[in-house]
Amino acid sequence: MAESTKSAKLSIDGKEYELPIFAPTAGPDVVDIRKLYAQAGVFTYDPGFTSTASCDSTITYIDGDKGELLHRGYPIDQLAGNSHYLEVCYLLLYGELPTPAELEDFECRVTNHTMLHEQMMNFFRGFRRDAHPMAVMTGVVGAMSAFYHDSTDIADPWQREVASIRLIAKMPTIAAMAYKYTIGQPFVYPRNDLDYASNFLRMCFAVPAEDYEVNPILSRAMDRIFTLHADHEQNASTSTVRLASSSGANPFACIAAGIACLWGPAHGGANQACLEMLNEIGTVDRIPEFIARAKDKNDPFRLMGFGHRVYKNFDPRAKVMKQSADEVLDLLGVENNPILQVAKELEAAALADPYFAEKKLFPNVDFYSGIILEAMGFPTSMFTPIFALSRTVGWISQWKEMIADPQNKIGRPRQLYLGSTARNYVDIENR
Numbered sequence: 352m353a354e355s356t357k358s359a360k361l362s363i364d365g366k367e368y369e370l371p372i373f374a375p376t377a378g379p380d381v382v383d384i385r386k387l388y389a390q391a392g393v394f395t396y397d398p399g400f401t402s403t404a405s406c407d408s409t410i411t412y413i414d415g416d417k418g419e420l421l422h423r424g425y426p427i428d429q430l431a432g433n434s435h436y437l438e439v440c441y442l443l444l445y446g447e448l449p450t451p452a453e454l455e456d457f458e459c460r461v462t463n464h465t466m467l468h469e470q471m472m473n474f475f476r477g478f479r480r481d482a483h484p485m486a487v488m489t490g491v492v493g494a495m496s497a498f499y500h501d502s503t504d505i506a507d508p509w510q511r512e513v514a515s516i517r518l519i520a521k522m523p524t525i526a527a528m529a530y531k532y533t534i535g536q537p538f539v540y541p542r543n544d545l546d547y548a549s550n551f552l553r554m555c556f557a558v559p560a561e562d563y564e565v566n567p568i569l570s571r572a573m574d575r576i577f578t579l580h581a582d583h584e585q586n587a588s589t590s591t592v593r594l595a596s597s598s599g600a601n602p603f604a605c606i607a608a609g610i611a612c613l614w615g616p617a618h619g620g621a622n623q624a625c626l627e628m629l630n631e632i633g634t635v636d637r638i639p640e641f642i643a644r645a646k647d648k649n650d651p652f653r654l655m656g657f658g659h660r661v662y663k664n665f666d667p668r669a670k671v672m673k674q675s676a677d678e679v680l681d682l683l684g685v686e687n688n689p690i691l692q693v694a695k696e697l698e699a700a701a702l703a704d705p706y707f708a709e710k711k712l713f714p715n716v717d718f719y720s721g722i723i724l725e726a727m728g729f730p731t732s733m734f735t736p737i738f739a740l741s742r743t744v745g746w747i748s749q750w751k752e753m754i755a756d757p758q759n760k761i762g763r764p765r766q767l768y769l770g771s772t773a774r775n776y777v778d779i780e781n782r
């Protein structure tokens with residue numbers, strides 16, 4: 352825990368309260384209000400947590416004004432350019448970049464856990480074929496606690512480690528199987544001689560009748576999508592994982608909660624919503640109509656894939672993702688795809704519009720990831736599952752950090768109550 356270096360004074364009804372201030376290694380100072388209710392009998396009010404630090408953490412740092420994202424201090428563009436997903440997983444989980452021997456050992460441990468318990472196949476088969484893969488993933492990941500009893504005791508560091516490796520290793524298998532199930536194709540089992548991204552692509556696109564040759568450019572783009580989504584400090588799904596685990600729930604249940612939260616269109620569901628929006632726009636000539644709708648206060652429509660709660664300059668992940676999008680589109684020769692044409696023109700039109708500039712709304716990572724995944728042949732329903740599998744390491748790293756913290760206590764926010772005060776029950780015949 353940080354040391355308090357200065358303090359703030361709060362005056363309520365003529366009485367003064369001194370609140371310690373913590374200095375972070377980067378970012379704004381943090382006023383410690385933990386004793387405020389006990390001392391002053393008041394709560395603070397911050398729905399949406401726009402000014403509230405819910406924990407201390409050493410994993411990820413974001414400076415939204417500078418467009419900076421650091422994992423354990425390393426800038427995301429350096430990691431996306433020079434590293435690869437499993438190395439970034441190691442960094443997030445253990446705090447340092449691995450030596451060659453550490454990386455080999457980690458990759459070997461992940462690779463040896465890629466298969467699912469065969470009985471879990473029955474779980475997939477219980478779903479309707481038209482189920483959304485996120486619904487299947489939420490259910491199957493939650494069900495892991497019924498299959499892996501030897502890694503649910505959160506008080507045992509070894510079990511926590513085994514659960515972490517299992518989740519990172521099995522998530523691509525679960526996401527690919529959820530996809531195969533919803534398109535009525537047989538499951539493709541993992542192959543441990545392939546790297547993490549290539550294995551996932553093969554499990555999604557191979558069929559028993561014909562193997563799938565993994566293109567290294569697509570595999571690299573896939574790995575980048577995983578890397579760019581690996582962690583993002585205390586976002587909604589990560590906070591959900593932390594809140595769920597603060598009660599002592601097992602890791603599989605907590606990650607299932609994170610997946611459920613990620614599904615929403617304001618969070619991980621934005622990449623699917625973005626592609627659906629591009630399809631709805633359909634042709635370049637309709638772009639002005641949709642831009643006008645996004646600017647209209649009386650219309651709830653928003654440009655999906657634009658804006659971010661924290662990044663108010665640019666999304667550093669989007670910069671790298673745009674580069675990948677160009678590479679993939681070049682390789683696949685999809686310049687005549689009308690939807691991708693709409694995406695390009697919409698990006699240019701929004702960036703040139705003062706409304707978006709004034710409100711600091713820029714394309715976010717999901718704008719470009721959706722374009723890449725569409726070009727690769729993924730249906731829109733798989734976009735959010737791919738985000739979920741990438742973010743699993745972030746959820747786990749934050750969960751491990753929280754459990755190991757001796758200050759960890761159950762999360763229990765308070766409220767500003769605006770309902771009725773106490774009143775007497777009225778019998779039904781007298782209402």
Ligand code: CMC
Binds near residue numbers: 583646657660712715
């Ligand atoms: N299109 C049009 N107007 C927008 C948009 C948008 N995409 N995003 C924000 N605005 C406007 C909004 O109407 C508001 O205007 P005003 O001040 O006049 O009321 C202003 O910008 C601020 O918006 P806000 O809702 O207060 O900002 P927020 O920080 O609460 O919302 C957001 C952030 C990401 C939820 C929002 O920008 C949004 O809904 N974007 C579209 C969904 C999306 O792409 N989400 C993916 C985020 S990146 C992936 C991830 O990390 O999960």
